[in-house]
Every structure is written in C-alpha cells, then in structure tokens.
Amino acid sequence: MVMTNSHKFMSVSTSEQTQGKHLTFRREAIGTHQMKEASGLLNTIRQALHWHQVQQDLRQHQHQLQLLEARFRNVINKNADSIIIVNSFGLVNFANPATECLFNCKVEELVGQALFGSFVAEKPACEIDTAIMPGGGATGTADTRIVQTQVDITPRYGDKAVAEMRVVETEWEGEIAFLILLRDITARLRAEEALRQxxxxxxxxxxxxxxxxxxxxxxxxxxxxxxxxxxxxxxxxxxxxxxxxxxxxxxxxxxxxxxxxxxxxxxxxxxxxxxxxxxxxxxxxxxxxxxxxxxxxxxxxxxxxxxxxxxxxxxxxxxxxxxxxxQAEKKPVNIHEGIDSTLLILHSRLKAQPERPEIEIIKEYGELPLVECYAGQMNQVFMNILSNAIDAIEESAGRKQTAQKPQIRIHTSIETEQRKQKTGQKDPPIPHSHIVIRIADTGNGMTEEIRHRLFDPFFTTKPVGKGTGLGLSISYQIVKEKHSGQLKCTSSPGEGSEFVIELPLH
Ligand SMILES: Nc1ncnc2c1ncn2[C@@H]1O[C@H](COP(=O)(O)OP(=O)(O)OP(=O)(O)O)[C@@H](O)[C@H]1O
Ligand SMILES: [Mg+2]
Missing domain, CATH: 1.10.287 (Helix Hairpins)
Structure with a gap:
C-alpha cells in the first residue's frame, strides 16, 4: 500500500511543483465538494512530502552506512594481520586478504574449510594465555574470553610459518562465531634466534x-x-x-x-x-x-x-x-728438607721482635717417601706460605696484645682415599695416596671475602711496597698445574689460618 502511494507520488518530485499546485487549489476552493476534494488532495500531498523526506533520510543513512562499511572494510582489507571468522564447527566464514598471503591460497578456497588441523596447528610446548576482555561478548554485555598462543601455519604451498594467534568469541550472522587474528612472527622469531645466536x-x-x-x-x-x-x-x-x-x-x-x-x-x-x-x-x-x-x-x-x-x-x-x-725436571725430593731449608732462610724473621716474642715452629713431620716434584718450585710455595704466616702473625701482634704464643705448626702425613674407577660402577674403588702438608699459623686470619680472592693474581691487602699479591697465585699454579695437586685454605678472622697442600703420589 505504501509502495503504491510512493509510486503514485513519485511524479510529484520537486518542491516547486508541489507549491504551484497548492496555490491553484486555494484560489479554486468555492463549494463543499470542491473543499473536500481539495483537502483530500492536500493530505495526499502532505503524505507525498513526508514520504519523500523519509526516502531522502533513508538514502542519506544508506550513504553513511556505505561510507562506514567502506571504512571498516578498508581497515580489515589493509590489515597486515590475517583476520578470520570461523563458526562454532571451526569452518571459515570470512577471511581478509592478508590471510591469502599467510596461507598461500585464495579466500574463496578457504571459506567453508576447517581451519584447525589442516592450516593451523598448535605449536608443541607453547604456552596458552587466556584473558578476559570486559564486555564485547557475543551477547554484547557478557565478558569475552581471549585465548592467545603461538601456532604453526601450514600454507597450501611453500614453507611453514609461525604465527601469534588471538581468538575472541564473537557473532556472525546471528550465530556464535570466533574471530581469529593471526600475526606472522616467523621473521621476528628468526631475527630473535639470530640475535640469540x-x-x-x-x-x-x-x-x-x-x-x-x-x-x-x-x-x-x-x-x-x-x-x-x-x-x-x-x-x-x-x-x-x-x-x-x-x-x-x-x-x-x-x-x-x-x-x-x-x-x-x-x-x-x-x-x-x-x-x-x-x-x-x-x-x-x-x-x-x-x-x-x-x-x-x-x-x-x-x-x-x-x-x-x-x-x-x-x-x-x-x-x-x-x-x-x-731444575728443569721433576725429581724425587725430600719434602721435609725443602721445608727445613726454607725455614732456615726465614730464620731471622722468626726471632723475637720488640712487639712480639719469637715465633715457635712446631714440626709434626710424618713418615714421607720421596715425592716426585720440582724442588725449587715447591720451595717457593713453602716460602710464600711461611712468609705470609709470619706477616699475619706480625700484623696480629701489632694490633692487639694477645696472650697466645705466636706459632707456626707444620704437619705432614700421607692420606689415602678410595676413588671409584671410571670404567664401571661395579669395579672396586682404587686407593689413591697423596701427601698432605698443613701449615697453620696463629696470625690474624682473614675474612671470607679475602679467602675467596686469595689466589687471584695481584690480590694483596698489604701496603704498597710490602706485598705484590703474587705469592699465593704463583703457589696455586705450581701446586695445581705443575704437580696436579691441591692448595686450599681455611681461615676466619682472629682465628689464624691453615694452608693445606696436597701432592699426589704416583
Ligand atoms: N696466613 C695468612 N693469614 C692471613 N692472611 C693471609 C695469609 N696468607 C695470605 N693472606 C692474605 O692473602 C693476600 C695474598 O697473599 P699473597 O701471598 O698472594 O700476596 P702478598 O703476601 O700480599 O704479596 P707477595 O706477592 O709479596 O706474597 C695477602 O695480602 C693477605 O691478605
Ligand atoms: Mg705473600
């Protein structure tokens, strides 16, 4: 009915025409019949005018809608990320042009296809993040769950890719659907890997x-x-x-x-x-x-x-x-002789001083065989450790009046330990013997921090000109590298120090 009227009045299309007729009718309105006819005509004209306005509004709205749609379509088409909408069975309803690049096929080939399993597969051992987006759910008011993870992309042709996938629940033509955003991160991952390497x-x-x-x-x-x-x-x-x-x-x-x-x-x-x-x-x-x-x-x-x-x-x-x-080669050496000659050289330093009594040397020598070593180098080690001990005793005597008699105790022994064979767990352990030389002093000891840096080259706590900080680092090298032995130290502040040299007996 409305459509009929609209057609009927389509001929009265311009306002000038309408206004002209209106004036004519007013001048001719003389009798009642004519009056009625005139008012009916007026009504029709009014309706026609109203309809015309409605149509104009509609056209404008349509135009605006088209502009809006074009804008959104432009955004979706130009988006570098792939935008796909799948239905609740995982079949593709819609895909933007970027999807064609990602999957190396036309959008038409994708529509109606199952996305997951064939084109998109979850990346093994990849974390799945989930988040809640307030509002925006399928119903418009409920919160929306967003799932985010990395996926493997298998395009129709060419190399596989890796993409970051975001899935958001949405609506498509009145049905629940899922909006899937895929961002190709293959190049980024490659760059990250290259950077890592x-x-x-x-x-x-x-x-x-x-x-x-x-x-x-x-x-x-x-x-x-x-x-x-x-x-x-x-x-x-x-x-x-x-x-x-x-x-x-x-x-x-x-x-x-x-x-x-x-x-x-x-x-x-x-x-x-x-x-x-x-x-x-x-x-x-x-x-x-x-x-x-x-x-x-x-x-x-x-x-x-x-x-x-x-x-x-x-x-x-x-x-x-x-x-x-x-002496260039290793020779069987009497370790006690080496220690004794070093003590002899240091003899004058052991004597009583105005600030301290004589340093007593307590020798607790065990039965030692001759040890294969570089005699001169081992004497350097004894010299460094013993002179450090004397320095430490002197320093502690300078600091406090201690009742303790200054002493350096030298203990030697053979120790044997059972070591597992490398060949097999069941083989009986082999006894390994080494000689152990312990040199303990009643000096001022040292802090944990100093103990850790003791064997570092050039580490010294002594004033310039007194210590170079080389004694122990050289000793460590001589014992460890030249003799395959061990050089350790135990100490605490105020408690003196003990240096332990272990030399293997071959
Ligand atoms: N028996 C000890 N008691 C306390 N501190 C010690 C002892 N032996 C070594 N130290 C600490 O370790 C530091 C390093 O010793 P090291 O023998 O390497 O060098 P140094 O004695 O300072 O100089 P030099 O090169 O003249 O021997 C010493 O400065 C000292 O602080
Ligand atoms: Mg020293």
Missing part, C-alpha cells in the same frame, strides 16, 4: 677474551714472580757459593787443627812431667799464659769451632737446596 657468540668471545686476559695476567704474574725468585735464587746461590769455599777450608782443616792441638797439648804435658823445674823464663811464660787453662779450654774451643763450621755448612747446603730454581 650472535649474543651467545659474543658471550663466547667475551669469555675467550676474559680467559685470554686471565692467562695473560697469570703469565705476567708468573714472570714477575719468576724474576723475583730467580734473582733471589741467584743471589742466594752466589752467596752460598762464596761462603762454601772458605767454610770448607776451615771445616777441612779443623780436624787437623784438633789433632795437632791434641798432640801439642800432650807434648806440653809430657814436658811438664819430665821437666818439672824448667828455666825461669819458661816458668814465667807458663804463668803468664795460664797453660793449665789453655790445656783445659783448648778442646772445647776446637769442638765449638767444629759445631760452628758444621752449622755454616748446613746453611750453605740449605741455601743451595733452596736456590735450585733452574
């Missing part, structure tokens, strides 16, 4: 550089220490050599001196017995020189000279032993 390469390079730096530092430390020790060794060897010859003259002749003195004294006694009354000159001389005292004292004198020269000889032997720095 280059990062790990950089880390490796940095580690290698750090290692090279450490090695360089150690070599430098070794060179400085070797230089120090070799000049000390050369000096000690030179002094020992210089003393050795004159001492040997004395030592070698003392035996004859002793014998001659004995003979001469016997002769004097014989004279006394056979010539009890010599001439006055002899009697005077006898009284003057107190012959009886000389006869009594002479043997003591000679024997104390013998003891003295014997001691000097020992010192010379020790100095030579200590300065054996140039």
């Amino acid at each position: 280059s990062e790990s390469r950089f880390r490796e390079q940095a580690q290698a550089l750090q290692q090279a730096l450490d090695n360089l530092q150690q070599t430098q430390a070794q060179l400085v220490q070797t230089e120090k020790m070799s000049s000390l060794g050369q000096m000690v060897a030179g002094v020992a050599h210089e003393i050795n010859n004159p001492v040997n003259f004395i030592y070698g002749n003392l035996a004859h001196v002793s014998q001659y003195t004995k003979d001469l004294l016997e002769l004097v006694e014989l004279y006394q017995q056979n010539y009890p009354n010599p001439v006055p000159a002899i009697q005077e001389k006898r009284q003057e020189i107190d012959v009886d005292f000389i006869i009594k004292d002479m043997p003591n004198l000679v024997s104390s000279m013998q003891v003295g020269t014997e001691r000097i000889r020992q010192i010379v032997i020790s100095l030579r032993n200590f300065s054996r720095l140039d």
Whole structure:
C-alpha cells in the first residue's frame, strides 16, 4: 500500500511543483465538494512530502552506512594481520586478504574449510594465555574470553610459518562465531634466534677474551714472580757459593787443627812431667799464659769451632737446596728438607721482635717417601706460605696484645682415599695416596671475602711496597698445574689460618 502511494507520488518530485499546485487549489476552493476534494488532495500531498523526506533520510543513512562499511572494510582489507571468522564447527566464514598471503591460497578456497588441523596447528610446548576482555561478548554485555598462543601455519604451498594467534568469541550472522587474528612472527622469531645466536657468540668471545686476559695476567704474574725468585735464587746461590769455599777450608782443616792441638797439648804435658823445674823464663811464660787453662779450654774451643763450621755448612747446603730454581725436571725430593731449608732462610724473621716474642715452629713431620716434584718450585710455595704466616702473625701482634704464643705448626702425613674407577660402577674403588702438608699459623686470619680472592693474581691487602699479591697465585699454579695437586685454605678472622697442600703420589 505504501509502495503504491510512493509510486503514485513519485511524479510529484520537486518542491516547486508541489507549491504551484497548492496555490491553484486555494484560489479554486468555492463549494463543499470542491473543499473536500481539495483537502483530500492536500493530505495526499502532505503524505507525498513526508514520504519523500523519509526516502531522502533513508538514502542519506544508506550513504553513511556505505561510507562506514567502506571504512571498516578498508581497515580489515589493509590489515597486515590475517583476520578470520570461523563458526562454532571451526569452518571459515570470512577471511581478509592478508590471510591469502599467510596461507598461500585464495579466500574463496578457504571459506567453508576447517581451519584447525589442516592450516593451523598448535605449536608443541607453547604456552596458552587466556584473558578476559570486559564486555564485547557475543551477547554484547557478557565478558569475552581471549585465548592467545603461538601456532604453526601450514600454507597450501611453500614453507611453514609461525604465527601469534588471538581468538575472541564473537557473532556472525546471528550465530556464535570466533574471530581469529593471526600475526606472522616467523621473521621476528628468526631475527630473535639470530640475535640469540650472535649474543651467545659474543658471550663466547667475551669469555675467550676474559680467559685470554686471565692467562695473560697469570703469565705476567708468573714472570714477575719468576724474576723475583730467580734473582733471589741467584743471589742466594752466589752467596752460598762464596761462603762454601772458605767454610770448607776451615771445616777441612779443623780436624787437623784438633789433632795437632791434641798432640801439642800432650807434648806440653809430657814436658811438664819430665821437666818439672824448667828455666825461669819458661816458668814465667807458663804463668803468664795460664797453660793449665789453655790445656783445659783448648778442646772445647776446637769442638765449638767444629759445631760452628758444621752449622755454616748446613746453611750453605740449605741455601743451595733452596736456590735450585733452574731444575728443569721433576725429581724425587725430600719434602721435609725443602721445608727445613726454607725455614732456615726465614730464620731471622722468626726471632723475637720488640712487639712480639719469637715465633715457635712446631714440626709434626710424618713418615714421607720421596715425592716426585720440582724442588725449587715447591720451595717457593713453602716460602710464600711461611712468609705470609709470619706477616699475619706480625700484623696480629701489632694490633692487639694477645696472650697466645705466636706459632707456626707444620704437619705432614700421607692420606689415602678410595676413588671409584671410571670404567664401571661395579669395579672396586682404587686407593689413591697423596701427601698432605698443613701449615697453620696463629696470625690474624682473614675474612671470607679475602679467602675467596686469595689466589687471584695481584690480590694483596698489604701496603704498597710490602706485598705484590703474587705469592699465593704463583703457589696455586705450581701446586695445581705443575704437580696436579691441591692448595686450599681455611681461615676466619682472629682465628689464624691453615694452608693445606696436597701432592699426589704416583
Ligand atoms: N696466613 C695468612 N693469614 C692471613 N692472611 C693471609 C695469609 N696468607 C695470605 N693472606 C692474605 O692473602 C693476600 C695474598 O697473599 P699473597 O701471598 O698472594 O700476596 P702478598 O703476601 O700480599 O704479596 P707477595 O706477592 O709479596 O706474597 C695477602 O695480602 C693477605 O691478605
Ligand atoms: Mg705473600
């Protein structure tokens, strides 16, 4: 009916025409019949005008709607992410052009196809995030669940890809449907992987550089220490050599001196017995020189000279032993001899000082076999540890008046441990023996922090000029690398320190 009217009045399309007719009718309205006819016509015209307005509004709305749709379509078509709508059976209802690139096929080929399983598969071991989006649910008011995960994309042709998938519940033509957003992250993942690899390469390079730096530092430390020790060794060897010859003259002749003195004294006694009354000159001389005292004292004198020269000889032997720095090969060595000669060199440092009594050395030597080692290098180790012990005792004596007697205890032993064989679990363990040298002092001890850095090259807590911080780092290298042994330290502040050297017995 409405449509009929609309057609009927489609001819009255412009306002000028309508207004013209209106004026004509007003002038001709004379009789009642004419009046009625006129009012009916007026009504029709009014309706026509109203309908025309409605149509205009509709066209405008349609136009606006088209603009809006074009805008949204543009957004969806130009979106780089793939936008797909699947129904509740997982069949594709809609897909945007970006989907064609992702799956390498036309949208028409996708519509009606099952998306999951064939084109999209869940990535193994990939986390699924879920979140709630307030409002926007299928019903418009309820909250919407959003699922987000990574998926493998199998396109119709070409290489697989990886995409970040977001699934949101929505509505499509009055039915529950799912909006699926797929973002291709293959390139990003590849870039991330490349970045990770280059990062790990950089880390490796940095580690290698750090290692090279450490090695360089150690070599430098070794060179400085070797230089120090070799000049000390050369000096000690030179002094020992210089003393050795004159001492040997004395030592070698003392035996004859002793014998001659004995003979001469016997002769004097014989004279006394056979010539009890010599001439006055002899009697005077006898009284003057107190012959009886000389006869009594002479043997003591000679024997104390013998003891003295014997001691000097020992010192010379020790100095030579200590300065054996140039020994290139390992040799069976008496460890106790090495410790003793080091102690001998340090003897003057052990003596009492104004601020502390003498440092007592307690030797608790066990039965040790000869140990295959570089004698000179092991002496360096003993030297470093013992001089550190003396330094620590001196420092603690300078700080507090301690009732404890300063001591350095040196304990040696053989220890055996049962080690599992590498070949098999069932094989019986093999006993491994090593010698253990413990050097403990009553010094000021050290903090945990110092203990951790003890063997670092150039680490020292001593004032400039007193310590180079090389002693223990060199000792560690000598024990660990040159002798496959262990060098450990236990200590706590105020409690003294103990250094333990373990050398394997092969
Ligand atoms: N027995 C000890 N008691 C307390 N601290 C010690 C002891 N031995 C070593 N230390 C600490 O370890 C640091 C490093 O010792 P290391 O022998 O390597 O170097 P240094 O004695 O300082 O110098 P040098 O190169 O002259 O030996 C010392 O400065 C000291 O702080
Ligand atoms: Mg030192």
